[in-house]
Amino acid sequence: MPRPRAFDRDAALDRAVTEFWRHGYEATSVASLTAAMGIRPPSLYAAFGDKRRLFDEAVARYQRTHGAFTARALAEEPTARRAVERVLREAAVEYSDPAHPPGCMVVSAATNCGPESAEVETSLRDLRERSKQAIVSRIREDVAAGRLPPGTDAEGLGAFYAATIQGMSRQAQDGATAKELLRIAELAMAAWPTTSDQG
Amino acid sequence: MPRPRAFDRDAALDRAVTEFWRHGYEATSVASLTAAMGIRPPSLYAAFGDKRRLFDEAVARYQRTHGAFTARALAEEPTARRAVERVLREAAVEYSDPAHPPGCMVVSAATNCGPESAEVETSLRDLRERSKQAIVSRIREDVAAGRLPPGTDAEGLGAFYAATIQGMSRQAQDGATAKELLRIAELAMAAWPTTSDQG
DNA sequence: CACATTCCTTAGCGAACGCTATAAAATGAG
DNA sequence: CTCATTTTATAGCGTTCGCTAAGGAATGTG
Numbered sequence: 499m500p501r502p503r504a505f506d507r508d509a510a511l512d513r514a515v516t517e518f519w520r521h522g523y524e525a526t527s528v529a530s531l532t533a534a535m536g537i538r539p540p541s542l543y544a545a546f547g548d549k550r551r552l553f554d555e556a557v558a559r560y561q562r563t564h565g566a567f568t569a570r571a572l573a574e575e576p577t578a579r580r581a582v583e584r585v586l587r588e589a590a591v592e593y594s595d596p597a598h599p600p601g602c603m604v605v606s607a608a609t610n611c612g613p614e615s616a617e618v619e620t621s622l623r624d625l626r627e628r629s630k631q632a633i634v635s636r637i638r639e640d641v642a643a644g645r646l647p648p649g650t651d652a653e654g655l656g657a658f659y660a661a662t663i664q665g666m667s668r669q670a671q672d673g674a675t676a677k678e679l680l681r682i683a684e685l686a687m688a689a690w691p692t693t694s695d696q697g
Numbered sequence: 698m699p700r701p702r703a704f705d706r707d708a709a710l711d712r713a714v715t716e717f718w719r720h721g722y723e724a725t726s727v728a729s730l731t732a733a734m735g736i737r738p739p740s741l742y743a744a745f746g747d748k749r750r751l752f753d754e755a756v757a758r759y760q761r762t763h764g765a766f767t768a769r770a771l772a773e774e775p776t777a778r779r780a781v782e783r784v785l786r787e788a789a790v791e792y793s794d795p796a797h798p799p800g801c802m803v804v805s806a807a808t809n810c811g812p813e814s815a816e817v818e819t820s821l822r823d824l825r826e827r828s829k830q831a832i833v834s835r836i837r838e839d840v841a842a843g844r845l846p847p848g849t850d851a852e853g854l855g856a857f858y859a860a861t862i863q864g865m866s867r868q869a870q871d872g873a874t875a876k877e878l879l880r881i882a883e884l885a886m887a888a889w890p891t892t893s894d895q896g
Numbered sequence: 897c898a899c900a901t902t903c904c905t906t907a908g909c910g911a912a913c914g915c916t917a918t919a920a921a922a923t924g925a926g
Numbered sequence: 927c928t929c930a931t932t933t934t935a936t937a938g939c940g941t942t943c944g945c946t947a948a949g950g951a952a953t954g955t956g
Contacts, residue, residue, distance in 0.1 A: 501953040521807025522899065525723050528944055530811075539945070605867065609808035610721025612729075623871050640910035653952065654880040657873065661864030661881050668804065668863040669856065672822050681853040682860050689884040699932035722941060727914055738915070748914065869906040897943070897956100913942065921934065926927100 507545055510535040514546075515556045520599040522607045523553055523618050553618060561625070562663045567592060568663075572632055578640035582633060582659055583687055589663050590679035593670035601667035604629075630660040650691050662686040706744055709734040714743075714755045714876040719798040721806045722752055722817050723800055752817060759802045760824070766791060767862075775786035781832060781858055782886055788862050789878035792869035800866040835887070849890050862886040 513534040517526045528549055531538055546552040567588040575581035593601050608615070608622040634656035640646045666679050712733040715727045719877050731738055735838055745751040765786040774780035807814070807821040833855030839845045865878050 499954045500900080501904085501951080503903060504952090525809040527811070527812040527942080529942080540947095541904065542905095543945070544903075606808050609805055609870075610724040612720055612724040612726070626867075626871060634888055651880070654877075654884065657868065657877055658881045658884040661868050662860060663864070664867040665860030665862070665864030668825075668867070669860050670742075672807075672825060674856065678853075678856055681850070682857045685853065685888040686855040686885075688888040698924050698932080699930080700921080701932060703922090726912080728912080739917095739936095740934070742915070743933070900953105901955105902933095902939080902946085902951105902953080904949100906950100907946100908946090908948105909944105909946075911943075912939100916937100916939070918933080918936085918951105919934100921932105923930105925931105 503545065504543070504642050505541065510537060510542075510545070510550075511555060511559055515603070518553055518556050518600060518607050519560065519603040522609060524611060524615055538613070539639075543678050547638050549580070550615075550618065551564055554621070555624070557603065557607070557625070563605060564592060564598065567603065568629055569632065572636045577628065577645055578636045579687075579690055582634055583683070585633070586659070586662065586666075586683035586686060587680060589666055590683050593667055594674060594676040594679055600670040600673075605664050605667040606671065626660070628665075629663075630656050633659055641696070646691055646693060655689070656689075658689055702740070702744065704734075704736050704740065709736060709744070710751075710754060710758055713751055714759050714802070715798060717752055717755050717806050718759065718802040721787065721808060723810060723814055749814075752763055753820070756802065756806070756821070756824070763797065764801065764803060767828055768831065771835045776844055777835045777893060778844075778886075778889055780835055782890070784832075784881070785858070785861065785865075785882035785885060786879060788865055789882050790875050793873060793875040793878055799869040799872075801862070804863050804866040805870065825859070825863075828862075829855050832858055845890055845892060852889075854888070857888055858885065876889075 513536070514531055517531055517534050521530075528539060528542065531552070532542055533551070535542065537545075542552065546555060563636045568585050570580045571584040571588060575584055589602070604622050604625050611619045634652045637646065637652040637655055639651065639654060640649065641650045662682065666674075666682055669682070670679060709756060712735070713730055716733050719730075722735055727738060727741065730740055730748070730751070734741065734742075741751065743753060767784050770783040771780045774783055788801070803821050803824050806819045806861045810818040810887065833851045835846065836849065836851040836854055839853060861881065865881055867871075868881070869878060
């Protein structure tokens, strides 16, 4: 068999995640990537294809790790209210964790794109739309189960909490602390529909 | 006297605003700027200095025009509640207006920055901080005037509404309509402190 | 050992980046 | 008109961009 690669592919991918997370897709150069990953360009291209495919893989990895808390909360909590509240709280802590770049990679990493990388922009937009619809679906479940009033505006609430999360991401990048973000999360819960039996 | 310039400086600046607004600072090339402004690079550099100074001037112009509604609402409305509610509503309409790029230039135009344009990032961050503090100050005024409870968390509320606005900007860029953004604005007002005499 | 295969390093490709030297064209002053 | 001044268009500067050809270095197989 041939010569094995001299670097840890997963570890290198993690470095790439951090670079893309902090500077976004276009502002991250292949030179900065190779420097952060500790490899030379040909190794990067042999292992990951090109910059675009490396970004896709970085986003996929981000979603399986740092960005997994949303799907987890929506799946595990017994009510939509608890689920959304937990999503907001975990986002507050995660987005401001000094152990990694601030904010959410999916929210911000493809914001300033030239016409040549419109596909990347669309790709992350779709992921945001998916997250929003996951919240909407979770709310609809509770409406169907009678835990929320029949006339509940699930779409509107989903959009509101998606906006709250995205706003928290922006504030985290502006230096907000976990405490400040948790306060935002708390205030956002005031928009939750009031139910007779505390949904 | 010498030969006058053959193009309208203000009109050219408006085109630059639109370019930076839509693609952000780094993703907007001098070539795309000159194409949009209808001039050649030497004219751009003679009239505006360099790309960085042109961006600064574009941001200043944006704030005096499309971005002026926040300061206006905070100054003109009789109560902090009405002021914040109007800011959110006008943001909803403005951010989704198809006559210009979606979202807020100050929120998004310097999101994906390499290390060489960190100053631009800081510059817009300061403007966002200033807007947030303007909301906080308006709320404090109402607390001092007795229109809001003495224990009101002005800082927390200001951060929450700033996050709401920034989240609305993101959603507008993702294609949200004015109607959807107005619903977000409406839900956000549920976080407003309750007062005995409807502050 | 020799061999086939794959990875690594060096070096550099063409294109686009921000920016500018140069000189012709266009103006008002005299 | 001539002249001084400024703007204009052409062309291209040096650098960085994403990406890759070429060949030596390192592995498992026989």
